Amino acid sequence: MSPEPADRGAISHPAPGPTELCTGGPPTDVMASTTGPPRDQPGAPCPCIPSLAVSDVFTALDASPRGLTPAQAAARQARYGPNELPGVGRGHVWMRLIAQFTDLFAVVLLVSSAITFLAYTLEQPQDPATLQLALAILGVVLLNAGIGFAQEYSAERTAESLQAMVPHTCRVLRDGEPRELPARDLVPGDVVLLEAGDAVSADCRLVEAHEVAVNNAALTGESDAVARVAGPVPAVPTLEARNCVFMGTDVVAGTGKAVVSATGTATEFGRIFRLTAAAPRQKTPLQLQVAAMARRVAGVALATGAILFAVRVPSGQPFVDTFVFSLGVMVALVPEGLPATLSVSLAIGVRRMARRHALVKQLLAVEALGSTSVVCTDKTGTLTQAEMTVVQVWANGVSHAVAGVGYAPVGEVADAGSVRELLRTAALCSNARLVPPTSRDGWRVLGDTTEGALLVAAMKAGLDPSVEEARSPRVAEYPFDSVRKLMSTVHGDADGTYRACVKGAPLELLARCDAIDREGTRTPLTEASRAEVVAAADDMAGQGLRVLAVARRRVPGPRPALGDVESKLTLLGLSGMYDPPRPEVRDAVDACRRAGIRIVMVTGDHPLTAEAVARRVGIVRGPAPSIVTGAQLDALNDDGVDALLAGSAELLLCRVSPEHKMRVVTALQRHGEVVAVTGDGANDAPALKHADIGVAMGASGTDVAREAAVMVLLDDSFASISTAVGLGRSVYRNIRKFLIYLFSHNIAELVPILVATLAGFPLVPITAVQILAIDLGSDVLPALALGAEPMEADVMDSPPRPRRERLFSTAVMGRILFLGGIQALGVCAVFFWHIHASGIPYADFTRDDPVYREAITMVQAGIVVSQFFNALAVRTDRQSVFRAGLLSNPWLIGAGCVGIALMAAISYAPALQAIFNTAPLAPADWAVLAAFGALLLAAEEARKWVLRHRSGSPKGGT
Structure with a gap:
C-alpha cells in the first residue's frame, strides 16, 4: 500500500515541544488492531486526540469553539485538499x-x-x-x-462508491455562525454540528455530546447503536474511542458538536478505500x-x-x-469458437441467475460459484432482517409472547393488560421514532433500533407512544452510558407529580430496585424475587435474546439528581428482543450443508448474539462451536489461523475488522478452498473483492459493497446463494458437455489431414477456411444449446469439486477421443472412398478438380452431420439420451438443423462454393453421412449402457 501524499486530510503534528500536547507515541501494530491509518502515514491524525480534555482538543487541532475563519478554512483547503476519496485509475x-x-x-x-x-x-x-x-x-x-x-x-467503481456514501452537505461553525457547506469543503479543525439523522462527513472528536448515539455498522459491521461521549477516554484503538465519530457512519440519537480531525483518505473510511484498492481480483478456477x-x-x-x-x-x-x-x-x-461460445454460455447462466434475484457482474463468476467450498457470511442484513423485534415480555412472574416480526406494528401481546404499564414506561424512556410506510419503503425506525422495537411492542399492546408522550411530557433525561448501562427520563403527570422511567441492563437495574410490581401493587423485592428475576433474564439470554429491564419511581421534582432517579426503583419486568433471521435462510443453509459447503459466520457483532443467530439458522448445531474474536485472531500467527480453520467444523468469527476478514479469506484460499464472502457494509468491501466470489446485498447493501462484489443479491436473501451455487454447478457441467462436443470434432478435422499426409495425397482433405466455417458457423449454436441445458435435480447432492480438478479430466479426455475417433473414421472413409472411386491417381488431383471438391465437401458435411448426433450424445454422461428425451432440449435440435442448413448452403450456393471450393452433394451422399452419424450415437449409447451395468445401476443417472 503506497502512502498518501503528505499532509493529506489531517492535522500534522510537529515534533513535541515544551507546550506540545501530543506526547503519546503511536499504538502498537496500528493497522492490525483496527486503529485507522498508521501513525507514521503522512497526514494521519494524532492517536492522542481521544485522550485529550475538550479544551486541549481545540489547541491540538489548531481550532476554536467558534470554528474556523474563512481565511483559515481556505488555507487548510489548499493544504489538505478536498474531503473526498480519489477516483480509481482505470486506464484508457x-x-x-x-x-x-x-x-x-x-x-x-x-x-x-x-x-x-x-x-x-x-x-x-x-x-x-x-x-x-x-x-x-x-x-x-x-x-x-x-x-x-x-x-x-x-x-471497478469501488472508490467512486465509497465517495458516494459520504454525505454531500454538512453543518459547521464558521466564525461562530452555523453554515451548511458541501462535505468536500470540510477541513481539519472545522467544528461540525451533529444531530439525529445526520450522516457524519469526516472523522471527528466530539467536544459536546447530548445523548449522542451513532450507528457504526458501515465500518465495524455491528448493528447496535453505540453511545458517544465528549470527555476524554483512555488510550484505545481509534474505532473503540467513545468520543470519536467517523466518516460514513450515522447519528441515530442526540445532538452534539465535534471537531474534524481527519478528512479524505486519512479517515477510517479512507483506510477501507486503500484496502479495497490494493486487494487484487482473484482469478476464478475456470479462468x-x-x-x-x-x-x-x-x-x-x-x-x-x-x-x-x-x-x-x-x-x-x-x-x-x-x-x-x-x-x-x-x-x-x-478451437476458434471456444472463447465466444464460453462467454455466451456463461451469459445464459447470468440471465438464469438474474431471474432468481442474483445479479452476476462477471461472467466467469457464474462457474466459480459452482466450485464454492466455503461461504464466509456476514450476519446483520444477510442472515437476519436487520429489524430488532420484541418477542417476549416477562412481568408478574409470567412470560408473555409478542407476535409479529419487524417494525410493522402488526401482531399482539399475550395478556397485554398485564404488561401494558411496562411497555408504556419503556416507550416513554425512548428517543426513537417509528416512521409509517411510504410507497417505496415499509415501516422504519428513526433512531436506535432497540428503542424502535420497544415502541412497536407498545403499539401491539394497544398503546400510542405519541399520545402517551403528550399525557406525560418529558422534562429531563439522563442518557445511557456504558458505565451505568442505564437510560432514565423524567415525566410530568397530569396530577402535578413527576415520575422517572428507567430501562437498561437487567443486573444493573435490579441492583437499584427495592421493590417489584405485582399486578399493580408495589411489593418489596426479596432475595427470592431477585433470584426469580435473574433466572428469567438468564432464560431469555439463553434463547439468544437481548434483555432489557424496565423500572419506574416517583421523584420529588422535574430536575432530580441522578442518584434520586436511579435508586429505590420499582421493577416492572423484562423485555427480550432479537433481530429475526430471514425465514428462508435455514433451508438455504441445509442445502449448502448437503452440497458439502462449509459456512463460516464472520461478523462485527457480539459472540453471544452471533451464536444465537447461527443456531437459529442451522449454521451451528453442535454443543460447542469455535467462537473466535478479532483480538484472538490478532494473537495467532498464520500457522495458528490455519490450524483454527482446519480444526473447527463450526466456526464463528466475531468482533472482526476488514483486515481480519481478508486474513481469513486468504488463509482459506491458501488451503485450496474456493471462498465466497457475503456482506453489505463498506467494511466488507476489501474481503468481497479479495474473495473468489464476493456476494453483496442489493437492497440493504452499501454502494461500495455492491461495486466490490462480483454478485449482488437483489432480494438480499441468503437463499439466493444456494440457488446460485446450484446454477453455477450446472453451468460447469454444461461447459464440460460443450467442450467434449467442440474438441471431439477437432480430432475429425485433424486425423484426415494426417492420414492424407501419410498416404501421400498432395492436397488437404479439409481446408482451413472450411474448418473455420465449422468452428464458428455450425458448432457455436449447438454448443450454446448444450450450455443452456436445465439444472439437474441432483446437482446439490454432491460435494464441491476440488479447486485443482482439471477441466479436462481423464474421463473427459477419454470421451473426446472416443467420439472424435468415430467421427474421424467416418470422414476419412467418405473422403478416400470418393477419391478412390474416381480412379484418378493422387498426383493428378488439383484444387479445382470436381472430384476433389466433392470429396472435401463430403468431409465438411460429414463433420457437421456427425456433430448433430454428437450433441445429442453428450447431453448426458451415463443416462440414455432416449430416456432423457430427444426433444427435451428443443434449442439443441433447432441449432443442429441450422448448422446442417448452413452446410447445405455452402454445398449448393454458387457464391459460397467459390469461397469454400465446395461442390453440390447428391441425396445419397447425405444418406451415407446420416448413417455415420447414427452409428456414432449408437456407439455412445452402448458405452453408456456398459457404464451403467458396471456400476450396478441399469437406469443410472446423468
Missing part, C-alpha cells in the same frame, strides 16, 4: 481493448493470420484462398475480442483451467504443425504450399 479504453488480444488463443491466431498474409504475398501466383484464410482467421480474433471487451468494459487448456492446445497445435512442415518439405512439396498446409493443421487444432 484502448488499453482495455488491446488487452483482449493478449489471450493465448488470440495471440496464436494473430500470428497465424500474419504469417498467412506473408505467405500470400510470397506465393507465385498468389492464391485467393490463402488471402481468404488470413482474413478469416483475423475475423475470428476480432469477433472474440469484441465479445470479451463488451463483457469486461464495466470497470485458471481455460488458461491452462489454451497453453496445452496451443502447444500441441504449434508442435503438430511444425512436425508436418518438417515432414513434407523434404518430400519435394513447394515451401509456401507446405507452410500454408501446416498452418491449416494448426488452425484445425485451435
Whole structure:
C-alpha cells in the first residue's frame, strides 16, 4: 500500500515541544488492531486526540469553539485538499481493448493470420484462398475480442462508491455562525454540528455530546447503536474511542458538536478505500483451467504443425504450399469458437441467475460459484432482517409472547393488560421514532433500533407512544452510558407529580430496585424475587435474546439528581428482543450443508448474539462451536489461523475488522478452498473483492459493497446463494458437455489431414477456411444449446469439486477421443472412398478438380452431420439420451438443423462454393453421412449402457 501524499486530510503534528500536547507515541501494530491509518502515514491524525480534555482538543487541532475563519478554512483547503476519496485509475479504453488480444488463443491466431498474409504475398501466383484464410482467421480474433471487451468494459467503481456514501452537505461553525457547506469543503479543525439523522462527513472528536448515539455498522459491521461521549477516554484503538465519530457512519440519537480531525483518505473510511484498492481480483478456477487448456492446445497445435512442415518439405512439396498446409493443421487444432461460445454460455447462466434475484457482474463468476467450498457470511442484513423485534415480555412472574416480526406494528401481546404499564414506561424512556410506510419503503425506525422495537411492542399492546408522550411530557433525561448501562427520563403527570422511567441492563437495574410490581401493587423485592428475576433474564439470554429491564419511581421534582432517579426503583419486568433471521435462510443453509459447503459466520457483532443467530439458522448445531474474536485472531500467527480453520467444523468469527476478514479469506484460499464472502457494509468491501466470489446485498447493501462484489443479491436473501451455487454447478457441467462436443470434432478435422499426409495425397482433405466455417458457423449454436441445458435435480447432492480438478479430466479426455475417433473414421472413409472411386491417381488431383471438391465437401458435411448426433450424445454422461428425451432440449435440435442448413448452403450456393471450393452433394451422399452419424450415437449409447451395468445401476443417472 503506497502512502498518501503528505499532509493529506489531517492535522500534522510537529515534533513535541515544551507546550506540545501530543506526547503519546503511536499504538502498537496500528493497522492490525483496527486503529485507522498508521501513525507514521503522512497526514494521519494524532492517536492522542481521544485522550485529550475538550479544551486541549481545540489547541491540538489548531481550532476554536467558534470554528474556523474563512481565511483559515481556505488555507487548510489548499493544504489538505478536498474531503473526498480519489477516483480509481482505470486506464484508457484502448488499453482495455488491446488487452483482449493478449489471450493465448488470440495471440496464436494473430500470428497465424500474419504469417498467412506473408505467405500470400510470397506465393507465385498468389492464391485467393490463402488471402481468404488470413482474413478469416483475423475475423475470428476480432469477433472474440469484441465479445470479451463488451463483457469486461464495466470497470471497478469501488472508490467512486465509497465517495458516494459520504454525505454531500454538512453543518459547521464558521466564525461562530452555523453554515451548511458541501462535505468536500470540510477541513481539519472545522467544528461540525451533529444531530439525529445526520450522516457524519469526516472523522471527528466530539467536544459536546447530548445523548449522542451513532450507528457504526458501515465500518465495524455491528448493528447496535453505540453511545458517544465528549470527555476524554483512555488510550484505545481509534474505532473503540467513545468520543470519536467517523466518516460514513450515522447519528441515530442526540445532538452534539465535534471537531474534524481527519478528512479524505486519512479517515477510517479512507483506510477501507486503500484496502479495497490494493486487494487484487482473484482469478476464478475456470479462468485458471481455460488458461491452462489454451497453453496445452496451443502447444500441441504449434508442435503438430511444425512436425508436418518438417515432414513434407523434404518430400519435394513447394515451401509456401507446405507452410500454408501446416498452418491449416494448426488452425484445425485451435478451437476458434471456444472463447465466444464460453462467454455466451456463461451469459445464459447470468440471465438464469438474474431471474432468481442474483445479479452476476462477471461472467466467469457464474462457474466459480459452482466450485464454492466455503461461504464466509456476514450476519446483520444477510442472515437476519436487520429489524430488532420484541418477542417476549416477562412481568408478574409470567412470560408473555409478542407476535409479529419487524417494525410493522402488526401482531399482539399475550395478556397485554398485564404488561401494558411496562411497555408504556419503556416507550416513554425512548428517543426513537417509528416512521409509517411510504410507497417505496415499509415501516422504519428513526433512531436506535432497540428503542424502535420497544415502541412497536407498545403499539401491539394497544398503546400510542405519541399520545402517551403528550399525557406525560418529558422534562429531563439522563442518557445511557456504558458505565451505568442505564437510560432514565423524567415525566410530568397530569396530577402535578413527576415520575422517572428507567430501562437498561437487567443486573444493573435490579441492583437499584427495592421493590417489584405485582399486578399493580408495589411489593418489596426479596432475595427470592431477585433470584426469580435473574433466572428469567438468564432464560431469555439463553434463547439468544437481548434483555432489557424496565423500572419506574416517583421523584420529588422535574430536575432530580441522578442518584434520586436511579435508586429505590420499582421493577416492572423484562423485555427480550432479537433481530429475526430471514425465514428462508435455514433451508438455504441445509442445502449448502448437503452440497458439502462449509459456512463460516464472520461478523462485527457480539459472540453471544452471533451464536444465537447461527443456531437459529442451522449454521451451528453442535454443543460447542469455535467462537473466535478479532483480538484472538490478532494473537495467532498464520500457522495458528490455519490450524483454527482446519480444526473447527463450526466456526464463528466475531468482533472482526476488514483486515481480519481478508486474513481469513486468504488463509482459506491458501488451503485450496474456493471462498465466497457475503456482506453489505463498506467494511466488507476489501474481503468481497479479495474473495473468489464476493456476494453483496442489493437492497440493504452499501454502494461500495455492491461495486466490490462480483454478485449482488437483489432480494438480499441468503437463499439466493444456494440457488446460485446450484446454477453455477450446472453451468460447469454444461461447459464440460460443450467442450467434449467442440474438441471431439477437432480430432475429425485433424486425423484426415494426417492420414492424407501419410498416404501421400498432395492436397488437404479439409481446408482451413472450411474448418473455420465449422468452428464458428455450425458448432457455436449447438454448443450454446448444450450450455443452456436445465439444472439437474441432483446437482446439490454432491460435494464441491476440488479447486485443482482439471477441466479436462481423464474421463473427459477419454470421451473426446472416443467420439472424435468415430467421427474421424467416418470422414476419412467418405473422403478416400470418393477419391478412390474416381480412379484418378493422387498426383493428378488439383484444387479445382470436381472430384476433389466433392470429396472435401463430403468431409465438411460429414463433420457437421456427425456433430448433430454428437450433441445429442453428450447431453448426458451415463443416462440414455432416449430416456432423457430427444426433444427435451428443443434449442439443441433447432441449432443442429441450422448448422446442417448452413452446410447445405455452402454445398449448393454458387457464391459460397467459390469461397469454400465446395461442390453440390447428391441425396445419397447425405444418406451415407446420416448413417455415420447414427452409428456414432449408437456407439455412445452402448458405452453408456456398459457404464451403467458396471456400476450396478441399469437406469443410472446423468
